Amino acid sequence: MIDRSSAVVDTNSSPLLTAEMMSKLERMELVSRKIFRGRMKGERRSKRKGQSVEFADFRNYVNGDDLRFIDWNLFARMDRLYLKIFLEEEDLHFFTIVDDSISMDFGSPTKFFVAKQIAASLAYIGLCRGDRVSVSSFATCGSPVVLRGKTSAYRLLNHLGSLPCVDQSPTMEEAMRKFCLKNTGKGIVVVITDLMSKSGYETAMRMLVAREMDVFLIHVLSPEELEPNVQGDLKLIDCEDGDQREVSISASLLNRYQQALAGFIENAKSFCNKRAIAYVPARSDEPAENLVNEYLRGRGLVR
Amino acid sequence: MNWISMLSPWQWAILLAIPPAVLSLYFLKLKRKQLAVPSTMLWRKAVEDVHVNSIWQRLRKNLLLLLQLLFLALLILACLRPGWSGQNRIGERRIYIIDNSASMQATDVDPTRLDAAKKRVRELIEETSSDDVGMVIAFSDRADVRQGFTKERNKLLSSLDSIQPTMHNTDLTEALRAAAGLANPGRSSFEDLTDIQVADAVPATVYLLSDGGFGDLGDFDIGKLQIEYIPIGEPTTANVGIVSFAVQRSEDKENQLEAFARIMNHGTSQVSFTASLELDGKLLDASTVTIEPNAEAGLLFELSELEQGQLKMILDYADSLAADNIAYAAIRPDRPINVLLVTPGNSALETALQTARVQQIATLQIEGVSFLTDSKYSESANNSVYDLVVFDQCSPTTMPQANTLFIGSLPPRDPANAAKAAPATTEEIAAEAKPVASDEVASQRQSDWVFGELQGPVIVLDVNRSNPMTQYLEMGSVGIVEARTVKPPESGDILMIGDAGPLFGIAPRGPFQDAVLGFSIVQATDQGIAVNTDWGIKRSFPVFVYSAIEFLGGGITESSAPTVQPGWPIGLQLSSRFKNFEIAFPNGTRTELVRGDESRSVFTQTDQPGPYAVFADGLERPIETFCVNLFSTRESNLATEATIKMGYEKVAASNATAQARQETWRWILLVGLAMLVVEWIVFNRRVFL
Numbered sequence: 001m002i003d004r005s006s007a008v009v010d011t012n013s014s015p016l017l018t019a020e021m022m023s024k025l026e027r028m029e030l031v032s033r034k035i036f037r038g039r040m041k042g043e044r045r046s047k048r049k050g051q052s053v054e055f056a057d058f059r060n061y062v063n064g065d066d067l068r069f070i071d072w073n074l075f076a077r078m079d080r081l082y083l084k085i086f087l088e089e090e091d092l093h094f095f096t097i098v099d100d101s102i103s104m105d106f107g108s109p110t111k112f113f114v115a116k117q118i119a120a121s122l123a124y125i126g127l128c129r130g131d132r133v134s135v136s137s138f139a140t141c142g143s144p145v146v147l148r149g150k151t152s153a154y155r156l157l158n159h160l161g162s163l164p165c166v167d168q169s170p171t172m173e174e175a176m177r178k179f180c181l182k183n184t185g186k187g188i189v190v191v192i193t194d195l196m197s198k199s200g201y202e203t204a205m206r207m208l209v210a211r212e213m214d215v216f217l218i219h220v221l222s223p224e225e226l227e228p229n230v231q232g233d234l235k236l237i238d239c240e241d242g243d244q245r246e247v248s249i250s251a252s253l254l255n256r257y258q259q260a261l262a263g264f265i266e267n268a269k270s271f272c273n274k275r276a277i278a279y280v281p282a283r284s285d286e287p288a289e290n291l292v293n294e295y296l297r298g299r300g301l302v303r
Numbered sequence: 304m305n306w307i308s309m310l311s312p313w314q315w316a317i318l319l320a321i322p323p324a325v326l327s328l329y330f331l332k333l334k335r336k337q338l339a340v341p342s343t344m345l346w347r348k349a350v351e352d353v354h355v356n357s358i359w360q361r362l363r364k365n366l367l368l369l370l371q372l373l374f375l376a377l378l379i380l381a382c383l384r385p386g387w388s389g390q391n392r393i394g395e396r397r398i399y400i401i402d403n404s405a406s407m408q409a410t411d412v413d414p415t416r417l418d419a420a421k422k423r424v425r426e427l428i429e430e431t432s433s434d435d436v437g438m439v440i441a442f443s444d445r446a447d448v449r450q451g452f453t454k455e456r457n458k459l460l461s462s463l464d465s466i467q468p469t470m471h472n473t474d475l476t477e478a479l480r481a482a483a484g485l486a487n488p489g490r491s492s493f494e495d496l497t498d499i500q501v502a503d504a505v506p507a508t509v510y511l512l513s514d515g516g517f518g519d520l521g522d523f524d525i526g527k528l529q530i531e532y533i534p535i536g537e538p539t540t541a542n543v544g545i546v547s548f549a550v551q552r553s554e555d556k557e558n559q560l561e562a563f564a565r566i567m568n569h570g571t572s573q574v575s576f577t578a579s580l581e582l583d584g585k586l587l588d589a590s591t592v593t594i595e596p597n598a599e600a601g602l603l604f605e606l607s608e609l610e611q612g613q614l615k616m617i618l619d620y621a622d623s624l625a626a627d628n629i630a631y632a633a634i635r636p637d638r639p640i641n642v643l644l645v646t647p648g649n650s651a652l653e654t655a656l657q658t659a660r661v662q663q664i665a666t667l668q669i670e671g672v673s674f675l676t677d678s679k680y681s682e683s684a685n686n687s688v689y690d691l692v693v694f695d696q697c698s699p700t701t702m703p704q705a706n707t708l709f710i711g712s713l714p715p716r717d718p719a720n721a722a723k724a725a726p727a728t729t730e731e732i733a734a735e736a737k738p739v740a741s742d743e744v745a746s747q748r749q750s751d752w753v754f755g756e757l758q759g760p761v762i763v764l765d766v767n768r769s770n771p772m773t774q775y776l777e778m779g780s781v782g783i784v785e786a787r788t789v790k791p792p793e794s795g796d797i798l799m800i801g802d803a804g805p806l807f808g809i810a811p812r813g814p815f816q817d818a819v820l821g822f823s824i825v826q827a828t829d830q831g832i833a834v835n836t837d838w839g840i841k842r843s844f845p846v847f848v849y850s851a852i853e854f855l856g857g858g859i860t861e862s863s864a865p866t867v868q869p870g871w872p873i874g875l876q877l878s879s880r881f882k883n884f885e886i887a888f889p890n891g892t893r894t895e896l897v898r899g900d901e902s903r904s905v906f907t908q909t910d911q912p913g914p915y916a917v918f919a920d921g922l923e924r925p926i927e928t929f930c931v932n933l934f935s936t937r938e939s940n941l942a943t944e945a946t947i948k949m950g951y952e953k954v955a956a957s958n959a960t961a962q963a964r965q966e967t968w969r970w971i972l973l974v975g976l977a978m979l980v981v982e983w984i985v986f987n988r989r990v991f992l
Contacts, residue, residue: 102341103341103342104341106340106341111341194341194342196341196342196344197342198342198344222341224340224341225340225341225345230338232335232336233335233336234335234336234337234338235335235336235337235338236338236339236340236343236346237337237338237339237340237343238340238342238343238344239339239340239341239342240341240342243343243347244343245343245346245347245350246335247346247349247350253349253350256348256349256350257345257346257349259349260345260346260348260349261345263348264344264345264348
């Protein structure tokens with residue numbers, strides 16, 4: 001008798017993003033705390049000097065430089081050759097990785113649904129701004145769907161909507177290793193997970209940090225985890241590994257649970273802060289819209 | 304050793320059902336509700352925290368633990384078997400003396416005093432520890448050891464249950480004597496026919512449950528007994544009781560009977576009620592009686608001549624003791640006795656037999672000496688027609704089948720004893736008759752009458768006052784010309800002693816009695832009748848004749864039947880004419896009465912109050928009646944006594960509640976079980992805490 005207190009909200013039929021929300025998101029922009037080099041010419045100012053209209057600097061001419069960029073007016077005045085350097089504008093690489101382990105399939109709406117909503121919101125923002133958006137789950141880290149342009153919004157939503165929770169999902173560590181091997185570029189990585197992994201999340205996150213990416217960790221927890229409404233003698237069954245734990249619920253046990261939960265969140269937060277990872281807690285019973293509008297804006301991920 | 308079940312079958316069933324119930328609870332506990340969670344990680348941490356936390360931190364605010372500790376504490380407390388009285392009673396010896404006299408049937412304590420006493424004793428027995436030995440004695444006017452010292456409570460309790468109310472009086476001394484005797488150190492009690500040394504030299508506690516009414520116990524030595532007197536009943540209980548009820552012939556009116564009753568009011572207020580008199584179940588008369596507090600009133604009913612019947616007096620007054628509101632009296636059956644006087648002529652004797660009193664009780668037949676040779680005599684004598692045959696100056700050849708009185712003559716020798724009975728000298732007889740006889744003479748067995756020679760003059764020194772025939776005789780002034788000494792056989796009695804030796808004796812002969820007077824009243828001589836003694840003109844002579852006829856004839860002289868208190872023996876003067884007797888109890892059942900050699904029989908089964916009747920040899924009408932009545936002022940007085948006086952010592956009433964050990968462990972155990980239930984609920988609903 002497994003009471004999987006899941007999806008009262010039908011996650012299959014309700015859309016990830018509503019039209020109203022999409023119009024709001026169109027006005028937003030993903031902000032990277034770092035300036036990354038993109039692959040294609042985009043809307044963002046790059047660290048690299050390039051061919052935009054925006055002037056950056058002069059430098060001495062050396063043999064082999066493109067003659068088109070010589071500032072002839074200056075040569076006339078100074079009788080020396082100077083090269084005009086312009087700022088380059090590039091696109092942003094935005095990666096979003098959604099935890100698709102079974103543990104995400106809890107809550108009403110499920111944490112997975114909420115995670116997908118967040119991912120969709122952020123990815124849509126990226127698409128609207130012409131960023132390179134890569135959407136994947138732990139299971140599909142090796143073969144992410146890469147999208148570009150607002151026209152890809154339909155594909156984005158379609159792909160995310162069809163992502164299932166995978167019973168034998170790879171651990172976070174495996175997923176991140178695969179991700180790092182596959183994506184050599186830099187950019188913003190948003191990992192949306194509940195961190196409920198017995199093997200730990202630290203190694204996985206360290207890998208991302210090592211790639212010098214701008215890492216965001218959105219920690220989704222359901223109300224069932226935050227304030228468990230249980231009583232009596234229970235046999236708790238871990239939905240991922242089937243681990244059984246017999247507990248007799250008491251006020252003191254619930255207290256200790258809260259302490260353990262607070263400790264767990266605090267650990268995650270301090271781990272992230274130390275490594276310049278933006279830690280964003282999220283509740284699955286809170287609309288994703290609120291999270292994106294208020295919380296992520298507050299944390300500087302979107303503008 | 305027999306297994307004694309302490310529990311009834313349903314109690315056993317409940318006990319046996321407990322283990323499966325506990326087992327089922329265990330299974331219930333095992334069956335936990337399964338719940339899938341995203342991860343047990345946090346729960347594991349929470350549970351592991353228990354091991355990490357300091358133990359005292361964990362114990363803090365743990366209601367479950369508190370409840371469990373409380374439950375354990377209660378269990379332990381229950382096992383300690385706490386009681387209100389904190390004395391150490393291990394190995395104590397207790398004697399429970401329970402009054403079951405008539406007054407214990409009073410209903411001032413619900414349901415009766417006896418039941419209340421039994422209940423108290425039951426509590427006392429149940430509170431004893433397993434090492435205590437106990438003894439149960441019931442007493443009324445006699446003590447009855449219901450159970451000797453035993454450790455087995457069941458025996459004590461069943462013996463307690465067997466105590467039934469009696470209608471007897473109260474006499475504590477016998478019970479105390481029994482208790483003291485059985486409580487003496489070193490005595491052993493017989494239990495299952497094995498001599499077991501139960502009693503050590505330990506003083507015993509006597510629990511005396513009574514309503515008092517036994518008066519001063521005198522100098523009774525209680526020795527090592529410690530007496531705890533627990534009075535039963537209300538100290539001031541009013542009661543009205545009949546203390547006397549009799550029927551007698553009216554002194555002034557011929558052929559009239561009077562029923563007389565005395566009624567006592569043992570209360571502090573005046574009472575008024577109706578007393579009704581019933582004859583054989585039919586209302587005869589009734590009268591209203593008013594009695595002042597603590598006073599008594601007499602009641603007289605005049606009755607027309609009644610031949611026979613049973614009178615019952617009922618007080619129509621509801622008080623605590625119903626037993627003393629009914630009294631019985633019986634009018635004796637009229638049965639004249641047949642007396643045959645064989646005499647050559649004795650005017651004094653004949654005159655004495657003609658008195659009205661004698662005429663009332665006897666039919667007299669006077670015959671001459673020649674009658675003895677008549678075949679009519681031998682026929683009737685052998686067929687027990689006569690109750691009494693008086694031989695005056697003559698004697699038959701064989702003894703008749705009747706009681707006999709020989710006056711101035713000797714009974715014929717018993718052929719069996721004739722050979723060895725040699726005539727004794729006067730000196731010898733005189734010597735033997737003396738109170739201090741030599742051992743040699745006393746030890747000589749004597750089985751037949753011994754008569755001395757005639758001598759005179761003789762003076763009567765003493766008469767036997769214990770015999771009804773001679774108890775009213777005054778012989779000091781009687782002169783006797785000549786008499787012979789009469790020594791009855793060993794089984795007989797000397798009734799009169801003169802200066803020469805015994806003059807009058809009585810001895811049994813089978814079922815009959817023979818009395819022999821050693822001198823004649825008149826003596827027929829050749830010159831006519833010579834007076835041998837002046838007794839015939841003395842006042843005591845008719846008294847003697849009357850007594851002799853009454854005693855030897857088995858006559859019934861009073862119209863009122865005798866009455867005794869319940870449990871007391873009654874002596875019945877039964878005619879020797881009949882062989883078989885039956886006694887009818889008030890409830891109708893009958894029992895055979897074995898009549899001994901003596902005309903007087905003693906009947907002891909007088910526990911039921913009411914009228915008794917004696918039937919003989921299949922006669923339809925009873926030959927004798929008597930009544931058993933509780934005529935006891937002491938029993939009717941229901942006020943309990945606060946102290947017992949015992950010589951100079953006074954034993955005050957114990958405070959019954961302080962003495963009793965109130966068992967509390969059961970209640971504690973029950974509270975503990977309730978705690979367990981609460982704990983179980985809390986255990987399953989801990990979230991609410």
